[in-house]
Amino acid sequence: MNQYAPDLNVPDLPDVERLALKALRRWLTGVTVRVDTPPDPLATLPLVVAHRVAGAAGADPTLIDRATLTVECHSDDRATASELARAVRAVLPYAGRHGFGDDTGYLATTTVLVEPWPTTDGPDHFVFTLTVRCLARPRRG
Numbered sequence: 001m002n003q004y005a006p007d008l009n010v011p012d013l014p015d016v017e018r019l020a021l022k023a024l025r026r027w028l029t030g031v032t033v034r035v036d037t038p039p040d041p042l043a044t045l046p047l048v049v050a051h052r053v054a055g056a057a058g059a060d061p062t063l064i065d066r067a068t069l070t071v072e073c074h075s076d077d078r079a080t081a082s083e084l085a086r087a088v089r090a091v092l093p094y095a096g097r098h099g100f101g102d103d104t105g106y107l108a109t110t111t112v113l114v115e116p117w118p119t120t121d122g123p124d125h126f127v128f129t130l131t132v133r134c135l136a137r138p139r140r141g
Contacts, residue, residue: 012104048088067133095107
């Protein structure tokens with residue numbers, strides 16, 4: 001239940017952004033995963049920054065949350081940034097297909113809306129960015 005609306009007696013939707021970050025941390029090895037870009041991103045490479053930018057509830061907003069996430073993949077060389085973006089592109093749909101989550105809920109599906117593309121290009125900092133939509137459902141108890 002949502003602590004700020006306890007009288008509604010409906011389950012709280014899971015935090016899609018938090019679940020996506022948790023999935024990325026679970027399956028990406030040797031990568032820093034954050035919700036915000038650190039002051040000096042070059043000090044934490046390779047780096048994935050994922051944050052919610054928009055979203056829409058389903059027909060019944062107590063059952064599903066559709067969140068749009070921007071994911072930036074930072075590295076000190078272009079090939080690694082691209083490879084990292086392709087790994088993210090695989091991890092999030094995998095997590096959705098397998099119902100990855102926690103006691104608050106789970107990722108139901110993930111769709112890549114915008115394929116990885118270079119948004120920062122060198123000489124010592126490369127970023128590939130992709131946009132995904134993650135759907136999450138609360139656990140029913």
